[in-house]
Amino acid sequence: MSGLPLFTKPLKYRLRLLADAFTLLAPDAPFVQFTYAGVSPIPRAYSGARAQASERIWLNLPPARVWVYRKA
Numbered sequence: 001m002s003g004l005p006l007f008t009k010p011l012k013y014r015l016r017l018l019a020d021a022f023t024l025l026a027p028d029a030p031f032v033q034f035t036y037a038g039v040s041p042i043p044r045a046y047s048g049a050r051a052q053a054s055e056r057i058w059l060n061l062p063p064a065r066v067w068v069y070r071k072a
Helices: 012-022
Strands: 032-033 048-051 065-071
Touching: 012 032
Parallel strands: none
Antiparallel strands: 032 065, 048 065
16 A cells, blocks of 8 residues: 655656556555545556546545556
8 A cells, every 4th residue: 555645756756666566566466546636646548557546535635535556
């Protein structure tokens, strides 16, 4: 699970972080990211992962979302 502020990092860094996480995780284990941004910190078009998002959690201040990435 990650709560890192990924949007403050360059895209190249975010993609590398996800790729590195997948090499360290157990096979088929997800990478879970909490974010306050309304969009995915990893572009949805990125071919290295499939993304699923929770609904926006409005009771959290600021509102949050949970993204689950699985290796493609």
